[in-house]
Amino acid sequence: MTMIDSSRPASKAGPSGGPAVRVQDVRKRYGAVQAVDGVTFDVQPGEVFGLLGPNGAGKTTTVEMLEGLRAPDSGQLEVLGIDVARNPDDLKQRVGVTLQTAELYPKLTVNEVLDLFRSFYKRSLPTNQLIEFLDLGERRTAQTRQLSGGQRQRLAVALALVNDPEVIFLDEPTTGLDPAARRSLWDLVQKLQGQGKTILLTTHYMEEAEVLCDRLAIMDHGKILAMGTVNQLVANRFKDRSVRFDEIPALTDEQLTALPGVESIKHDDGETVLYTQDVPATIGGVLALTEGLGVEPGNLGIRRPTLEDLFLDLTGRALRD
Amino acid sequence: MSALIQLSIANIRSFVRDRAALFWTFAFPLIFVVLFGLIFQGGSTSIKLAWVDSDASAGSATLRASFASIKQVVLSDEDLATATDQMKTGKVDAIIEVPKGYGASVAAATSAGAPPTTPAQVTVVTDPTQATTGGIVQEVVAGVLGAVNQGGRPPIVTATVTTIQTQNLNIISYLVPSILGMALMQLGVFAAIPLVADREKKILKRLNATPLHRWQLVGSNVVMRLIIGIIQTLIIVAVGTALFGLQVTGSLILLGSLVVLGALAFISLGYVIASFAPTEDAANSMTSVVQFPLMFLSGTFFVIDQMPQPLQVVARFLPLTYLSDALRQVMVNGTAFSPLWFCFAVLIGWTAICFGISSRFFRWQ
DSSP states (O other): OOOSOTTSOTTOOSTTSOOSEEEEEEEEEETTEEEEEEEEEEEOTTOEEEEEOOTTSSHHHHHHHHTTSSOOSEEEEEETTEETTTOHHHHHHHEEEEOSSOOOOTTSBHHHHHHHHHTTSSSOOOHHHHHHHTTOGGGTTSBGGGSOHHHHHHHHHHHHHTTOOSEEEEESTTTTOOHHHHHHHHHHHHHHHHTTOEEEEEESOHHHHHHHOSEEEEEETTEEEEEEOHHHHHHHHOSSEEEEEEOOTTSOHHHHHTSTTEEEEEEETTEEEEEESOHHHHHHHHHHHHHHHTOOOTTOEEEOOOHHHHHHHHHSSOOOO | OHHHHHHHHHHHHHHHTOHHHHIIIIIHHHHHHHHHHHHHHHGGGSEEEEEEESSOSHHHHHHHHHHHTSTTEEEEEOOHHHHHHHHHTTSOSEEEEEOTTHHHHHHHHHSTTOOOOOOEEEEEEEOTTOHHHHHHHHHHHHHHHHHHHTTOSSOSEEEEEEEOOOSSOOHHHHHHHHHHHHHHHHHHHTTHHHHHHHHHTTHHHHHHTSSOOHHHHHHHHHHHHHHHHHHHHHHHHHHHHHHHOOOOOSOHHHHHHHHHHHHHHHHHHHHHHHHHOOSHHHHHHHHHHHHHHHHHHTTSSSOGGGSOHHHHHHHHHOHHHHHHHHHHHHHHHOOOSGGGHHHHHHHHHHHHHHHHHHHHHOOOO
């Protein structure tokens, strides 16, 4: 089954064949807080683009400006070639949206909420097709308050798909879901990507960004700190691999830096991380040091740098839920 | 248009599935009607009759004794003018007038072998708005006269029933329009709570991300509450009529437009509350703060003229005063539109001002 209307391929971009989403030097201030501080990025048609960052980074504000829910203080926002500020009604007909909180008419059934939302659009997909696609068949006559978190989130996605949109905005789609529900939502996003939809999502889960996003931008304090594919981002920043083990208080940074191959050291949540060009030599050095102290390095291991490392490196703090 | 209808249906469904809302909207006003009806109905087992004897004969004295022997009847001797006054102020339920010549006429008819004569006439005055009491009075009269006539053909005495409209409505006729007004007030003011809840749950924000227009959202809310208001009216009037003999005498079109206008005035007041209530809990408290003065100072349960002067002044500014008053006038007195223009104007003014305030201050997110 496909969600795509054959008469209008979803992968088609704005009228000029330009990017599906264009954000140009956008700023938004709430009182003393500069929530979004000069953000610029493009999302290409058919791409899954992620905004990754901690709470308060400005991800949601950015997405809500693109959805026409908030007006920017300055800057340009375009979706499918539509100026968001000038033609919000045209925009809303052609995009799909999920908000962070997915509470919707607790006393209405899944069927009823879908039919209600279908009535808002000029064109809409049949309710049955949506229910089948989102695997909500067994719950279609259940009131939404009786749904599990995962089902509720799938319903929220179904509502975002009601108008067969070309661009879909998903704001923290898996926050608060259990791992199984998160997996099933990831599958869903990948299915939509397979149909050529353009998807812009926000998340503060590294793993989610790595699994889902073709490209992503790392945001903090209203600014984009880095942008690219996961591999580009990590490779650009770290030519080294890392050796890590549970922190040993008796070891000084001076001792560790002096080990062969070590470029830099980080302490992250009870763990010591050594970035090195020569993994075997560094491990040998660590073992020699610990043997001298008569202790064993716990959870000693080697890792390729991850987004987590990148974020830590960019912001000096770890990204946690 | 389809979105407006679908959204109205969605609102009605949510409402109907909310037992608390159903209770406050339909059961609560009915409990008031039944409770007050029973309290005041209890008193009417005794019938207060003003006895106006213009004949002062042996015959009239016999008739008076027959009435006095009935347990529920309380007789008081009055002249016609006093009796009429007393009826208008609700001190007596009905007047029985024995005309001059009654005794002579009865004596002539009952003397042995007398030729058939025209029967003597007794006049009974009742109030048509007090259907229950009026019915009891007529039964009592029929019973007494039946005993006097003893099945004789032609009858010796007959009763002519005349009616006068008393100024003082009976208590049920007063209360049913008041309770209807109160119910419409609550229906409207309570519009604030689900609206603020929907804002808090980000439902309004989610709707804002669809092509739905705000007027469709507001419109669907109004449509839903108007439909419920009309259903409330039908139920309250039906119960008042069936159990307590309420008679709706006025124009149904006028009553209908009052119900719609009254509901609108208070829905708009509900929107003002929703404009200033940051949370659902705050909206709950604010509706209580607004509804209780309206309930008690608008003549719903206490007649405004009998309230202390400062409170009377307050009452003159409350929209429910005018809605309840107009409802009473139309339902019970059958008043036409023209004397009520001021009530209509006040309600329209309130609606306009409140919608104005809420469209200026209401926050959608």
